[in-house]
Amino acid sequence: MDHRLFDAARSGDMTTLQLLLQEDPLLLERFSMSSLENPLHVSAFSGQVVFTEEILRRKQDLALEPNQQGFTPLHIASASGTIEVVRALLRVGPNHVLCRLKDKDGSIPLHCAVQRGRIEVVKELVSSFPESLKEVNASFETPLHVAVKNNQVEATKLLLEEIKKRDMSPEILNMENREGNTILHLATLGKQLQASFFFFFTLIYIPL
Structure with a gap:
């Protein structure tokens, strides 16, 4: 061409x-x-x-x-x-x-x-x-998995808000990636401290 x-x-x-x-x-x-x-x-x-x-x-x-x-x-x-x-x-x-x-x-x-x-x-x-x-992608990761894994704090916050607003919380938060990790597992196992902190803050203070 x-x-x-x-x-x-x-x-x-x-x-x-x-x-x-x-x-x-x-x-x-x-x-x-x-x-x-x-x-x-x-x-x-x-x-x-x-x-x-x-x-x-x-x-x-x-x-x-x-x-x-x-x-x-x-x-x-x-x-x-x-x-x-x-x-x-x-x-x-x-x-x-x-x-x-x-x-x-x-x-x-x-x-x-x-x-x-x-x-x-x-x-x-x-x-x-x-x-x-x-x-989900080939690793069975939702966009929220990807946000937490890459320590994208603002993206994590936004996705959680959108998930809550659209009543998708139980389904998405319980979805497992290829290694069997939910978002909660990924947040605790990884080194993405800022995203993990926001994730836990949301779980505690904003009922999903």
């Missing part, structure tokens, strides 16, 4: 994008037949909102395509933390479709956002598809 398209996606160069599409109107179509990285992966990583929106306008099914690592553009945007790109991607079709797509490790975009502590993205993803709170 033309490297100029990927350079344009990285920099948000709309002029080059328009020129390339004039030269080859079917340029974006060919990415649908490939398992390689497409321009949306690159613009999502680089936080190029306008470029992302234009690609989606012309070929929105590219949002469903994984790259070699199994990451969709929403996985990448969720990890990178550019909330405007996340919102642009979520406007493509039913939210539950994009929010439930898994990478090669079985992680959904919410796992990626939680691991990096992207709080605004976590809020957006949960609001778009609350059932994602119960999704």
Whole structure:
């Protein structure tokens, strides 16, 4: 594929994008037949909102395509933390479709956002598809498992609040990962002291 398209996606160069599409109107179509990285992966990583929106306008099914690592553009945007790109991607079709797509490790975009502590993205993803709170990766870890394991204190707090608000507490708090650890086990066994402290504080003072 033309490297100029990927350079344009990285920099948000709309002029080059328009020129390339004039030269080859079917340029974006060919990415649908490939398992390689497409321009949306690159613009999502680089936080190029306008470029992302234009690609989606012309070929929105590219949002469903994984790259070699199994990451969709929403996985990448969720990890990178550019909330405007996340919102642009979520406007493509039913939210539950994009929010439930898994990478090669079985992680959904919410796992990626939680691991990096992207709080605004976590809020957006949960609001778009609350059932994602119960999704597990290949290690049977929910997003809350991932938050505690990575000592993401604010993400842990937010997820607990969302779980409580949506009456999912008993189910999610009792879910076990591949090693048989619930959130409570993970909080006590690990070295994630801040997240563990908040977790116990919540259990004691905020009935779940």
